[in-house]
Amino acid sequence: MVPYSLLIPLLLCLLVAILVESRFSVPYEWKSVDFTWPSSRTRDQAIQNGRYDPTKIAILDVDVYDPANYGHSGPKRVFVTTPKFQPGVPITLSTLSSKQAQDGSPLLEPFPSWSSQNEKDCEGIISVYRTQIDECGRLWVLDTGKLDTFTATPRKLCSPQIVVYDLQRGDKVILRYRFPDSQLEENSLLITIAVDTRNAQCSKQFAYIADVNGYKMLVYDVDRRESWPVTSNYFYPDPKYGFFDLNGAQFDLMDGLFGIALGPLQNNVRRVHFHSLASVKEAWTFSSILLNQTLFENNNTPTKLFSLSDFDRSSQSSSEVMSDEGILFFPLLKSNSLACWNSKTVYRQENFETIYKNDQTFQFVSGMKLVNNKDLYVLTSRLQNYIATGVSDTTQVNYRILSAKISDLTRKTSCDVARFDFTGYLTQDAFVGSNLQHNNVNKYPPGSSTSSGYFNAQGSKFTSFYGHNKKQSSAVDNGNRVNTGNSVNHFSNSNKEAIVFPN
Numbered sequence: 001m002v003p004y005s006l007l008i009p010l011l012l013c014l015l016v017a018i019l020v021e022s023r024f025s026v027p028y029e030w031k032s033v034d035f036t037w038p039s040s041r042t043r044d045q046a047i048q049n050g051r052y053d054p055t056k057i058a059i060l061d062v063d064v065y066d067p068a069n070y071g072h073s074g075p076k077r078v079f080v081t082t083p084k085f086q087p088g089v090p091i092t093l094s095t096l097s098s099k100q101a102q103d104g105s106p107l108l109e110p111f112p113s114w115s116s117q118n119e120k121d122c123e124g125i126i127s128v129y130r131t132q133i134d135e136c137g138r139l140w141v142l143d144t145g146k147l148d149t150f151t152a153t154p155r156k157l158c159s160p161q162i163v164v165y166d167l168q169r170g171d172k173v174i175l176r177y178r179f180p181d182s183q184l185e186e187n188s189l190l191i192t193i194a195v196d197t198r199n200a201q202c203s204k205q206f207a208y209i210a211d212v213n214g215y216k217m218l219v220y221d222v223d224r225r226e227s228w229p230v231t232s233n234y235f236y237p238d239p240k241y242g243f244f245d246l247n248g249a250q251f252d253l254m255d256g257l258f259g260i261a262l263g264p265l266q267n268n269v270r271r272v273h274f275h276s277l278a279s280v281k282e283a284w285t286f287s288s289i290l291l292n293q294t295l296f297e298n299n300n301t302p303t304k305l306f307s308l309s310d311f312d313r314s315s316q317s318s319s320e321v322m323s324d325e326g327i328l329f330f331p332l333l334k335s336n337s338l339a340c341w342n343s344k345t346v347y348r349q350e351n352f353e354t355i356y357k358n359d360q361t362f363q364f365v366s367g368m369k370l371v372n373n374k375d376l377y378v379l380t381s382r383l384q385n386y387i388a389t390g391v392s393d394t395t396q397v398n399y400r401i402l403s404a405k406i407s408d409l410t411r412k413t414s415c416d417v418a419r420f421d422f423t424g425y426l427t428q429d430a431f432v433g434s435n436l437q438h439n440n441v442n443k444y445p446p447g448s449s450t451s452s453g454y455f456n457a458q459g460s461k462f463t464s465f466y467g468h469n470k471k472q473s474s475a476v477d478n479g480n481r482v483n484t485g486n487s488v489n490h491f492s493n494s495n496k497e498a499i500v501f502p503n
Contacts, residue, residue: 023356023408024378028096028401030105032394033057033082035090036097038114046090053088055391059399061130061319061367062379063139065167069372070137072168078401079111079139080379081367084127085150086390091117092128093141112171119147122158129191130319130367136202138174139165142193142209149189150390160190162207162220179218183229188214192319194260196270196287206291208260208272211235215256217274219290228293231301234308237278241316246333247363249384254278259320261328262287263343271343273322280312282347311348313339319368321376323406325417329376331365338362338378340415353413361400376409378402 032054037043046052061081067074078096082089094108101107110117116124125143132140145158164175179190192210209218215237217230235257242254255277263271263284270287285306289295295305315334322328326343337357345351356362367379381399385392392398410416 024358024361024402024404026361026400026402028078028106029397030059030399031103031397032101032105032392033059033399034101034105034107035094036099036107036109050087052090053086054394056086056088057082058085058383058386058392059379059381060383061128062377062401063131063133063367063369064371064375064377065133065137065139066371067137067168070168077167079131079133080108080401081128081130082108083129083144083149084147085386086148093117093125093131112165119157125163126157130193132193132195132369133167133371134195134202134205135197135200137166137168138202139167139171140193140195140207141165142190144190146189150387160184160188162193162209175222177220177225177227179227183218183227184211185214185216188216190218192258192260194262194272196262198265198268206287208262208290210257210260210274212255212258212277217257217260217290219293221291226293228296230290230296232283232306233303234274234281234283234306235276237276238281239278241280242278244316244333244384244387246384247336247359247382249388251384251388253387259318259330261320261322261330263322264324264326273320273328275317275320277316277318280314280316282309282313283307309347311346313352314349318365321368321370323370323417324373327406327410327415327417329368329370329406329409331362331368331378333364336362338365338409340410340413342414342420344420345414351414353410353415355409355413355415356404361402370406374405374407376404376406 034054035043035052037046043052059080060083063079065077065079067076080094080096082092082094084092091108091110091114093111095111096106097109099107117126118124119126122145125141127144127146127149128141129144130142134140141163143158143161143163145156145160147155147157159178159181161176161178163173166172166174188211190209191212194208196206196208198204198206205222207220207222209220211218211229215231215235217232217235218227219230220227237254237256239254243252244250257274258277259273259275261273263273271284272287272290273282273284275282283306289305295301313330313332315332317330317332320328320330322343328341328343329338330341331338332354335354335357336359337354339352339354341347341352362378362380364381364383365378366381366383369377371377379399379401382392382396386398407416407418412419414420
């Protein structure tokens with residue numbers, strides 16, 4: 001017989017495990033993916049000619065449009081992506097239909113239409129990994145322009161592009177931007193987009209894009225209709241973590257920059273968090289740095305502009321999101337779990353909270369969105385099997401959409417916003433021993449010339465482990481390029497971010 005002194009802790013552990021696993025619901029799941037075809041004959045023909053092969057289709061990302069969040073009535077719309085990894089994937093972007101397949105899973109309705117996803121027309125969309133719906137109900141679609149990216153012979157059909165649909169105005173296309181070849185590598189693959197909105201009208205916006213194979217970030221300024229590449233050693237994969245062993249599937253995947261999460265907007269500045277898939281490190285920089293195009297001319301990017309964590313996660317991670325209060329949510333792929341980190345604390349293992357774990361339903365998180373800063377939607381799958389074998393086993397559930405309220409996930413943890421004061425987010429030195437260190441603004445005023453580091457308008461001081469190479473630079477002041485000698489000052493009339501590069 002088990003002594004009561006041992007039984008009580010065991011029961012408590014069991015109760016905690018049950019609570020952790022019960023916080024997410026699973027509203028949708030699929031064994032295989034099917035669509036709302038124009039006719040059964042069209043579907044049969046697509047199967048015969050190889051255009052549709054359910055074993056070759058993988059759902060990768062999810063996002064949710066709820067009209068109630070924008071003061072409108074109507075049903076929620078759930079968007080999913082099915083990148084054209086291999087031949088056999090007829091559609092890359094869809095909404096969930098009310099119609100169901102024979103097994104009860106939702107059929108996918110091509111968005112915005114079948115004709116808009118014609119591979120012969122670059123005015124449509126070709127292959128999409130991830131999307132984002134902004135604060136004004138507009139769907140940002142990042143189109144790779146490439147087919148067969150999981151094969152030995154990927155094909156580039158069109159230039160990669162951003163296409164924005166206004167979901168509140170009949171899905172009207174309100175923006176299309178094609179990235180110039182000069183900013184891309186031959187193997188570039190744009191897979192993640194993070195939209196930085198600066199006002200309630202969404203009239204001032206930027207986007208940060210992950211080039212997973214080109215090992216760079218692309219920054220897009222909506223007002224200027226201009227983009228520029230940002231390079232950093234921190235966008236590369238770590239060879240030590242390019243091998244994956246997930247739920248019995250083993251494969252090599254040297255993916256670089258993958259996850260991007262935007263911190264809260266304070267004093268018109270955000271922290272932009274990011275990591276490579278083949279890595280256990282987290283990194284970040286200020287938005288004011290990324291938005292200063294002159295800092296990245298000639299691919300000469302000082303390492304001091306970026307901060308890398310001294311401490312490691314327990315495994316590789318994929319997509320990530322951050323709440324308005326500065327809580328980072330990220331999956332731990334090896335343990336089929338979801339963790340959170342309160343950015344008011346140091347980024348290290350003891351400050352991570354595992355808030356969900358399920359070895360069946362939480363395998364390989366490939367998409368994650370925070371809707372209205374309340375509801376977390378996660379796309380999980382057996383993607384590790386697809387990567388290892390090239391096909392999906394359609395006899396078992398392969399893809400799931402999970403949802404939960406972040407207040408339920410974080411209750412009574414260090415990520416519970418009800419328990420902490422979250423002011424002063426930007427002043428925290430989250431990465432101890434990292435390149436970016438913070439000091440008082442009065443001690444280090446903007447524009448100070450000092451050999452000890454790098455300053456921004458909010459009084460942050462940056463020191464570097466790698467030294468600094470001076471170079472003649474110029475800046476933009478109200479749209480005009482101004483020579484600044486050995487320093488760079490960027491004053492934007494609209495975002496009023498200012499940074500100074502010291503002598």
